[in-house]
Amino acid sequence: MKALGIILAGGNNQRMDALSRKRAIAAMPVAGSFRCIDFALSNMSNSHIQKVAVLSQYNARSLNEHLSSSKWWDFGRKQGGLFVFTPTVTADNSWWYRGTADAMYQNIEWLKRCHEPYVIISSGDCVYKMDYNELLDYHIEKKADITIAVKDMPQGVDVSRFGVVRMNEDSRITYFEEKPMVAQSNTISTGVYVIRRRQLIELLEQCAAEDRWNFVTDILIRYKDLKRIYGYKMKGYWNNISTVDSYYQTNMDFLKPEVRQYFFKEAPRIYSKVDDLPPAKYNEGSDVRNSLVASGSIINGKVENSILFKEAFIGKNCIIKNSIILNEVYIGDNTHIENCIVESRGTLKPNMYYFGDGEIQIVVGENNRYGI
C-alpha cells in the first residue's frame, strides 16, 4: 500500500476514572481478549500498510508491553515494521508531546525519511474495522488535501464528546467543532484521517512555527476553509473509548451476535498478542449465561450477562452479573458482583458484595498473590 500508518496512542482521559490509572486508553482490554489498539493495528496490517508508528506517552508501560513484539500483527518485516515512539529529550527539544500534532512533529524526521506518498492516521482508542485502501481511493478520487472518516451517529445519541462535522453535497467538510456544547449535526469524526505525507509535514512545520500543537483544532478546524477537507462515511461498527460508560457499552456490545459475527467471524480478523493460555474451565457448580469468557479462566460460580477477560478465577457460589472482569482477577467464594468493572490483577476476598447502583462501579482489588 502507498501509505504509512500513524496511531495516536498517547491519550489519557479523566473520564475513564480509576481505569486509566494503570494504562493508556489504547492499552485498555476490550472484548475479552483484545486491547483497544489491536483494532487500529490489525486494520493497518489487513490493509497491507507495512510501516506503522505508534505514538505513546501517557502511562506507556502497559502499551509497550503489549507491543513488545510486532509479529502478532505481522509487522516483523525487513520492509517497514512497527515503530513505537515515546517522547525523548533531544538537543533541541525537552518537551513531552504537547498535543497530537506535536507528537507527529517531534517525529518529523522519521516522516521525512519515509517514501510512502500518503499517511493514514488513526486514533488508538477506537474499536472498528476498516479497509484503509477504500479510504485512500476515495481521498484520491476527491482530490482532497485531508479526508476524515466520519460516522453518522443514531439520532438521540449524545455526540458532545466527539468532534462534530457537517458536509456539503460533495462531502466536503464545511463545519467542524470539537466537543460542542450544542451539536449542529450528528455526524462525527472517527479520528481516522488520510493525508499526503508532504502535506502533513508542511502543516506540522507551520503549526510548530506558530506554537500550535493539536491536530484537530490547529490543523483540521483551522485549515477547514483553506484546504480541501473531505468526509468519508464509515459504515460498519465504530465506537470510541473515552468514558467508563463508553468502555462498558463497547464491551457489552460483543454480547450481540451481529457484533461478534462482524469482528470475530468475518474476515479480515483482528489480531492480538498471543498469551498461550489454556482453555477456559467450567467446574462443578458453574452456571454461565449470556457471557463472553476468555481463555485461562476458571469458573466455579454463576456468571450472567458479563465478560470475563483472560485468567479470571470465579470462586464457588459467586454471582457475577452485568459486569466486566478484567485480566487475571481472582474472586473468592460467595462474592456477589453486579454492575461493576473489576480492574485487572485484583484479588477480591470471599463473601464480598459489590453493586453499582445506577452507574457502573469500578472495583480495584489489591493484588496480594505471590508470583511464582
Added chain:
Amino acid sequence: MIRKEMIAMLLAGGQGSRLGVLTADVAKPAVAFGGKYRIIDFPLSNCINSGIDTVGVLTQYQPLRLNTHIGIGIPWDLDRNTGGVTVLPPYEKSTNSEWYTGTANAIYQNLNYMENYNPEYVLILSGDHIYKMDYEVMLDFHKANNADVTIAVMPVPMEEASRFGVVITDEERRISEFEEKPEHPRSNLASMGIYIFSWKVLREALVALKDQNSCDFGKHVIPYLHERDSRMFAYEFNGYWKDVGTLSSYWEANMELIDLIPEFNLYEKYWKVYTNTGAIQPQYISPDSRIVKSIIGEGSEIYGEVYSSVIGANVVIGKGSVVRDSIVMQGTVIGENVVLDKAIVAEDCRIGNNVKVGVGQFAPSKFNPKVYCSDLAVIGEKSVVPDNVSIGRNTAISGATEAADYTDSFLESGDSIIKAGVKA
C-alpha cells in the same frame, strides 16, 4: 563453529493407526488434544521450556497438518537465527532412496542435520505422549553418571508392567537388563521412549547398524549398545505421562483435564504449553446454556448444554443440544437438538440437527475390532452427519455421509461408514 550442547530429534512420522479415523488424514502428533493443543505441542513446549532451542521434527505419514502447524516455530519461540525447529521429511539420495523404515533409521538418515550442530548430546523424543518434563534435569543426570545413554523410565503398577518394555537396574540406576513385555516382570520401571545419547555413541551405533532393516531404537540400537557394555542409565520420572495411542486412552487423557484439580495441570504458569492457535477471541455462552465440568477453547459459541466434555476452539454447539462425556475438536459445527454421548468428533465436522450419537449398548466392531473396542463413537475430521440420524456406540464415521448411507436413519453399534475422498 556452531555448537549446541544438546539438540532434540522428535519422531513425528507415525500414523498412530490405533486412533482409527482420527488419524486417517493426519499424523498422530498432529491430532488435537485438550481443547486447543495438538499432541506434538507437549514435547515441543518441553523442549523450549528445558532450554533446548534446536529441534529436528521427523515427519513421514500425512505431514501437511504438522508442517502448517509447526511453520517456522514461532509459537514455541523456535524461530531462531541458529537452530530452531526444522522439519525433516525423508528425501531422495544419489545412491539409494528410502522412506524412514524405523525410528533409528529415520535418525540415521538425518546424520547430516545433527552434524551441522556438532552437539554433545542428542535427545530422542516421540511425538505421541502427553507430559511435562524438564529434559535439562535428565541431562544433568546423564552427565553426572558419565552415561552413554540415559533412558527415561517411569514406575508403573507391577501388574501392568508386562504391557511395557521394562528395565532392570542396580542401585546406581545403571541398567543391567531389558525385558520387552515380560510375562513375569522383575521390575516396574517402564521405558518412556525418551533417550539422551552422547552424540559420539549414537553416531557410532547408527553407522554400525545402517544396514539393519527397519532399524529401531528399542529393538536394535539399545541392544547393540547393551552388548557392548555401554554405560546405560535409567532416569526415573514421576510426573504425569500418558500414552494416547488408543482411542480409549486418548479419551481418558482428555477427560482427566476436566477434574477439579487435574493431575495434568495446564493452568500452571511456570511450564506453559504453547501451540499455534488460529483463534484468540473469547467464547460466547448463550442465555440457555449450561456448562459443567468442561473445558472449552477460544472462539466457541455454545447455545446448548455441555457436561464433562472437552470442546475445542471455534466450535458451535446449537440450541437444545446436549454434549456429554465427549470430545469435540476445533471448527466443528453441531446443529440443534443433538445428543452426543461418549463421542469423539474430530475437526471441522458438520453434525446435522436432531442427531443422536452414542445410543444403545456396546457391540463388538464389525469394522476393525482391534481399534474400535470401547463404547466411543468416533467421527473423523471433515465428516458430515445428516439431520435426524442416530448413531450407536463403538462406531466409526468418516467422510460426508448422507441420509442414504444409514439404514432407517440408524447406524447400529459396532458399525461404520467410511466414505473415502468425500469431505465437508
